Amino acid sequence: MQATRRELLAGASALVLPGSARATTPALSGSNRAGKVAAVPARYVRLKPSRFADAFAANRRYLLALDPERLLHNFYVSATLPAPKPAYTGWEAQGIAGHSLGHWLSACALVVANTGDRDVAATLDHALAEMARIQAAHGDGYLGGTTVDRDGTTIDGKIVFEEVRRGDIRTGGFDLNGGWVPLYTWHKVHAGLLDAHVLAANPRALPIMLALAGYLAGVLEPLTDAQMQQVLRAEHGGLNESYAETYALTGDTRWLRMAEKIRHKAVLDPLTAEHDRLEGLHANTQIPKVIGLARLYELTGDPGKATAGRFFHDRVTHHHSYVIGGNSEREHFGAPDALSKRVTEATCEACNSYNMLKLTRHLYAWQPDAHWFDYYERVQLNHILAHQRPDTGQFVYFMPLSAGARRSYSTAEESFWCCVGSGMESHAKHADSIFWSDADTLYVNLYIPSALDWPDRMLACDLDTAMPMEGAATLTVRRAPRSSQAIALRIPEWSVGATLTLNGQPLQPTLRNGYAVIDRTWTPGDRLRLAMPMRLRAEPTPDDPRMIAFTHGPLVLAADLGPASQPFDGLGPALVVDGLASAALHPQAGEHRFTARSSLGDMLEFTPFFAQYDRRTAVYLPTFTTAGWAAAKDGYVRAQAERQSLARRTVDIAYLGEMQPERDHGFSATRSETVQLHGRSARKLRAGQTMSLTLRRRPGPAVLQVVYWGGDVDNREIAIRVDGTPLAVDARKGPGEDRFVVVDYPIAGTGEQGKGTTKIDFSVRRGDVDIYEVRMLSAGAAAGALSTA
Numbered sequence: 001m002q003a004t005r006r007e008l009l010a011g012a013s014a015l016v017l018p019g020s021a022r023a024t025t026p027a028l029s030g031s032n033r034a035g036k037v038a039a040v041p042a043r044y045v046r047l048k049p050s051r052f053a054d055a056f057a058a059n060r061r062y063l064l065a066l067d068p069e070r071l072l073h074n075f076y077v078s079a080t081l082p083a084p085k086p087a088y089t090g091w092e093a094q095g096i097a098g099h100s101l102g103h104w105l106s107a108c109a110l111v112v113a114n115t116g117d118r119d120v121a122a123t124l125d126h127a128l129a130e131m132a133r134i135q136a137a138h139g140d141g142y143l144g145g146t147t148v149d150r151d152g153t154t155i156d157g158k159i160v161f162e163e164v165r166r167g168d169i170r171t172g173g174f175d176l177n178g179g180w181v182p183l184y185t186w187h188k189v190h191a192g193l194l195d196a197h198v199l200a201a202n203p204r205a206l207p208i209m210l211a212l213a214g215y216l217a218g219v220l221e222p223l224t225d226a227q228m229q230q231v232l233r234a235e236h237g238g239l240n241e242s243y244a245e246t247y248a249l250t251g252d253t254r255w256l257r258m259a260e261k262i263r264h265k266a267v268l269d270p271l272t273a274e275h276d277r278l279e280g281l282h283a284n285t286q287i288p289k290v291i292g293l294a295r296l297y298e299l300t301g302d303p304g305k306a307t308a309g310r311f312f313h314d315r316v317t318h319h320h321s322y323v324i325g326g327n328s329e330r331e332h333f334g335a336p337d338a339l340s341k342r343v344t345e346a347t348c349e350a351c352n353s354y355n356m357l358k359l360t361r362h363l364y365a366w367q368p369d370a371h372w373f374d375y376y377e378r379v380q381l382n383h384i385l386a387h388q389r390p391d392t393g394q395f396v397y398f399m400p401l402s403a404g405a406r407r408s409y410s411t412a413e414e415s416f417w418c419c420v421g422s423g424m425e426s427h428a429k430h431a432d433s434i435f436w437s438d439a440d441t442l443y444v445n446l447y448i449p450s451a452l453d454w455p456d457r458m459l460a461c462d463l464d465t466a467m468p469m470e471g472a473a474t475l476t477v478r479r480a481p482r483s484s485q486a487i488a489l490r491i492p493e494w495s496v497g498a499t500l501t502l503n504g505q506p507l508q509p510t511l512r513n514g515y516a517v518i519d520r521t522w523t524p525g526d527r528l529r530l531a532m533p534m535r536l537r538a539e540p541t542p543d544d545p546r547m548i549a550f551t552h553g554p555l556v557l558a559a560d561l562g563p564a565s566q567p568f569d570g571l572g573p574a575l576v577v578d579g580l581a582s583a584a585l586h587p588q589a590g591e592h593r594f595t596a597r598s599s600l601g602d603m604l605e606f607t608p609f610f611a612q613y614d615r616r617t618a619v620y621l622p623t624f625t626t627a628g629w630a631a632a633k634d635g636y637v638r639a640q641a642e643r644q645s646l647a648r649r650t651v652d653i654a655y656l657g658e659m660q661p662e663r664d665h666g667f668s669a670t671r672s673e674t675v676q677l678h679g680r681s682a683r684k685l686r687a688g689q690t691m692s693l694t695l696r697r698r699p700g701p702a703v704l705q706v707v708y709w710g711g712d713v714d715n716r717e718i719a720i721r722v723d724g725t726p727l728a729v730d731a732r733k734g735p736g737e738d739r740f741v742v743v744d745y746p747i748a749g750t751g752e753q754g755k756g757t758t759k760i761d762f763s764v765r766r767g768d769v770d771i772y773e774v775r776m777l778s779a780g781a782a783a784g785a786l787s788t789a
């Protein structure tokens with residue numbers, strides 16, 4: 001303990017003076033031996049009114065609505081200090097408290113770095129002051145809010161770290177000694193403190209960060225390599241990156257050794273050897289490891305550390321990603337180029353795209369080629385914008401691409417999923433990647449309305465555009481050096497026949513690496529206008545050329561299948577196409593609007609996917625030739641009829657684990673928690689717990705239909721009652737199945753006269769039961785196939 005105390009003091013002695021964090025960081029800060037270009041610091045960039053500015057503003061409101069003392073609840077408890085406020089619920093109450101705090105610190109720091117926002121700076125400063133106080137109470141650098149369940153009791157998670165220090169390491173993959181990814185959570189806090197120091201220049205952050213880094217280093221340094229690899233089997237976020245960054249800030253090689261020790265060989269060695277062994281891996285666990293290695297390449301110049309990043313990015317973006325640029329199905333990578341069977345309601349976890357964009361920035365800095373930003377733009381427009389509701393600032397976890405799916409949004413105080421955390425950051429940095437530069441050239445990479453004012457370089461300009469709704473952008477130079485200055489405009493890969501004018505006159509620029517480069521002496525008022533005509537394109541899945549998504553310019557289109565509030569029980573539309581698939585869509589007046597006739601004759605309307613926040617959508621559509629449709633039609637129609645019959649018989653549905661549906665159905669429970677498993681929300685009931693809800697019912701015999709996960713079998717027993725009368729006792733037996741299963745419980749009788757509603761009680765006698773959906777049907781033919789969520 002003596003040594004760690006010294007480390008804390010060493011950290012404290014490194015205290016920087018108020019407002020001078022930037023100036024006191026040693027020479028390695030910002031060091032990037034590989035970097036050919038760097039992003040223009042966000043403090044020189046202001047977002048102009050646009051949907052990006054709206055997203056930023058909604059996110060800022062959410063950041064300010066969160067109370068750091070609530071995010072720190074478990075931290076106070078861990079240090080045996082009085083906790084002034086209760087903890088939040090959702091994931092914040094499930095063992096990984098602190099992950100949200102870490103993202104929140106980073107997000108606040110990003111806002112402050114961009115706009116200098118005083119309100120956000122003040123709440124960030126308060127959080128840091130409290131963190132310093134809590135850390136001092138521990139006295140050894142520890143600062144955490146994770147908990148662990150032991151013998152049926154939830155206890156402080158510091159015990160896990162102390163066990164690991166002694167070489168007592170047990171891990172399955174997601175847990176470390178029974179704690180749910182404590183190192184993942186630790187990384188978020190470490191990264192948040194780094195951002196508070198580097199981006200927000202808050203003088204409190206560095207000493208807290210150094211003491212925190214010292215505590216964990218003290219835990220991990222004694223471990224053998226074999227023990228370390230065992231620890232690294234559990235998800236650990238970008239812990240290698242945060243130590244690399246700590247080294248960059250301080251020049252202290254202790255942190256470099258830590259960063260290099262946190263190398264998960266089972267994943268990073270194959271990637272370094274350029275082998276794609278990603279199938280079956282949890283996607284978001286891997287991306288940050290690669291980012292950390294990329295950062296180490298920048299700091300050490302070791303070319304071996306660059307290979308994994310380049311290879312991984314290429315494999316993920318070209319062989320494991322959907323049309324919106326996101327990846328993963330139920331959080332996992334599948335086989336390369338096999339996407340057509342993996343278009344479900346649980347595609348594209350938001351965190352993955354957040355992390356892939358971070359990796360993209362590193363790779364671009366090494367090789368300033370426009371294609372990196374073609375990918376960046378695709379993800380930012382079609383996934384990141386889609387995953388935040390611009391009105392509430394709330395977030396989507398999975399971005400569902402299956403036909404008929406809808407988005408499930410977080411709530412402000414009850415969700416705190418990983419994707420809420422990364423979402424807070426994603427929407428705090430819309431200004432940070434628009435402009436890049438090297439010594440000679442200003443690169444314009446993203447067409448986001450903004451103003452650049454960069455006094456150090458004598459550069460100021462306005463970027464005005466209605467992108468992504470219109471394919472044109474104007475750059476007006478406000479100030480420029482007296483000597484010549486090159487400006488490089490990215491020519492998007494999707495544009496067809498882009499043209500450039502200077503002050504209204506056609507201009508032939510130099511074309512280089514996907515950019516139009518104009519090198520001249522600028523006069524204030526000079527206007528460059530880039531026209532980027534858009535066209536409609538069909539993008540098939542790699543493994544099934546007849547499974548098609550459509551894009552128009554940079555935007556992915558989706559068929560609008562009705563309001564999210566209405567159930568969707570059809571199969572999803574198909575198209576009959578004999579020639580070019582894009583010929584099936586007909587342009588309409590309005591921005592990015594198209595119509596098509598479905599194979600069954602219905603009129604479909606296609607609009608940008610990202611903006612269909614409250615709709616049920618279809619992104620990928622199966623297409624048939626006329627002959628193929630003739631053969632497939634009967635089966636398709638039959639399946640469609642079954643789905644629709646189910647829809648007609650459905651009187652009421654409650655989606656469990658979702659706030660509004662539970663409220664609408666008078667949900668109540670003894671304890672019970674919400675979980676998100678297999679891409680859907682559910683209620684988890686343990687032995688002895690009960691829940692009840694009220695469903696509408698039509699007169700006459702009925703069927704209660706319940707959706708469980710097929711893998712949840714054996715050693716579980718649940719009793720169901722209807723209006724107080726026993727209905728069924730369900731003890732589901734194996735073998736387990738890797739899909740949702742639907743169980744029908746016929747209800748005799750006619751329902752209580754004139755009441756129109758029925759109270760359903762579930763009580764668990766043995767084991768755990770996850771219940772996803774409860775549906776009331778009027779009795780009819782045998783139940784049809786499972787509906788989509």
Ligand SMILES: [Zn+2]
Pocket residue numbers: 349350351352397417418419420422
């Ligand atoms: Zn996530």
